[in-house]
Amino acid sequence: MPKIDVGRIWSLNFRLLMSVITSVAPDITGLGLETKELFVLAEVDEHPHPAELAGVLSMPKPSVTMYIKRLEAAGFLRREIDSADLRRHRLILTPEGRKTMARGLALLAKAFGARLARLNSAQQSELATLLEKLG
Amino acid sequence: MPKIDVGRIWSLNFRLLMSVITSVAPDITGLGLETKELFVLAEVDEHPHPAELAGVLSMPKPSVTMYIKRLEAAGFLRREIDSADLRRHRLILTPEGRKTMARGLALLAKAFGARLARLNSAQQSELATLLEKLG
DNA sequence: TTACGATAGTTTACTATTAAACTAATAAAT
DNA sequence: ATTTATTAGTTTAATAGTAAACTATCGTAA
Numbered sequence: 505m506p507k508i509d510v511g512r513i514w515s516l517n518f519r520l521l522m523s524v525i526t527s528v529a530p531d532i533t534g535l536g537l538e539t540k541e542l543f544v545l546a547e548v549d550e551h552p553h554p555a556e557l558a559g560v561l562s563m564p565k566p567s568v569t570m571y572i573k574r575l576e577a578a579g580f581l582r583r584e585i586d587s588a589d590l591r592r593h594r595l596i597l598t599p600e601g602r603k604t605m606a607r608g609l610a611l612l613a614k615a616f617g618a619r620l621a622r623l624n625s626a627q628q629s630e631l632a633t634l635l636e637k638l639g
Numbered sequence: 640m641p642k643i644d645v646g647r648i649w650s651l652n653f654r655l656l657m658s659v660i661t662s663v664a665p666d667i668t669g670l671g672l673e674t675k676e677l678f679v680l681a682e683v684d685e686h687p688h689p690a691e692l693a694g695v696l697s698m699p700k701p702s703v704t705m706y707i708k709r710l711e712a713a714g715f716l717r718r719e720i721d722s723a724d725l726r727r728h729r730l731i732l733t734p735e736g737r738k739t740m741a742r743g744l745a746l747l748a749k750a751f752g753a754r755l756a757r758l759n760s761a762q763q764s765e766l767a768t769l770l771e772k773l774g
Numbered sequence: 775t776t777a778c779g780a781t782a783g784t785t786t787a788c789t790a791t792t793a794a795a796c797t798a799a800t801a802a803a804t
Numbered sequence: 805a806t807t808t809a810t811t812a813g814t815t816t817a818a819t820a821g822t823a824a825a826c827t828a829t830c831g832t833a834a
Contacts, residue, residue, distance in 0.1 A: 508767050510748040516774035521653055522697040555812055562657035564792050591799045591812040613645035619773050620645060627769055628643040634766045635651040638754050690782055699822050726782040726829045
């Protein structure tokens with residue numbers, strides 16, 4: 505069993521993600537949102553509150569505030585004040601937001617999928633499982 | 640075999656990297672450089688010219704210019720004009736820069752390694768293999 | 775041998791991001 | 805009940821990042 509080079513795995517992985525993001529950024533912009541706004545949009549269903557989004561996406565709260573503001577202005581989501589806790593805002597995707605999210609993720613999936621295609625189906629499942637454990 | 644969700648793999652992986660970066664950022668700052676400056680420093684040996692660095696790290700050229708300027712001012716690297724091509728600057732790590740790079744990468748490896756520890760040894764190897772294939 | 779297009783790196787001028795401080799609401803303790 | 809601490813989200817003030825335009829050099833070609 506050879507010793508694993510953590511730094512190398514890190515660097516490969518990081519550069520992979522950055523290069524995929526860079527390559528799709530112009531297409532995503534074409535949908536009317538920025539890459540980071542898409543990441544926010546993509547987590548709204550699972551994490552409908554801004555503070556959670558900030559945590560899960562490792563973003564500062566003010567950044568989330570701003571992305572949400574833009575996404576709302578663009579008609580991709582709307583906000584409701586949580587009646588059980590008046591501090592909280594529940595975010596809800598609009599149909600347009602959901603459609604745009606799907607398109608954006610499809611672009612990302614296409615670019616990332618091109619890399620993932622180097623793995624066979626079983627390996628892709630295995631990777632998903634391992635990343636689940638790491639999350 | 641269920642169809643694999645590329646977007647989900649993407650999201651898990653992206654969130655993993657961001658959370659690791661966020662967790663080590665304060666310690667890296669303590670070394671006297673920013674995270675992105677560390678990434679630049681870490682690629683200088685393999686890619687000693689700014690334009691290459693920009694390509695490999697998926698960063699705009701002006702950003703690289705700025706990071707290099709700071710790294711040079713901090714004494715972590717120096718620049719030589721390539722005598723064969725007066726447009727090019729060859730970057731060279733100083734001993735101090737090399738030491739700081741090693742410390743920074745060690746912090747990163749430690750934080751990432753802590754996540755990796757959730758996997759058993761066989762799973763770590765499997766992950767390494769899969770990510771190698773994707774690089 | 776100058777003219778032209780391409781490349782390396784920088785500067786400028788603007789936008790994006792965020793730390794710090796704030797308001798408002800809730801929870802916990804006294 | 806009232807203080808105190810905590811949490812959600814926003815605003816402000818300042819820094820970080822970058823697109824566009826620039827200088828300088830190079831490679832090539834008529």
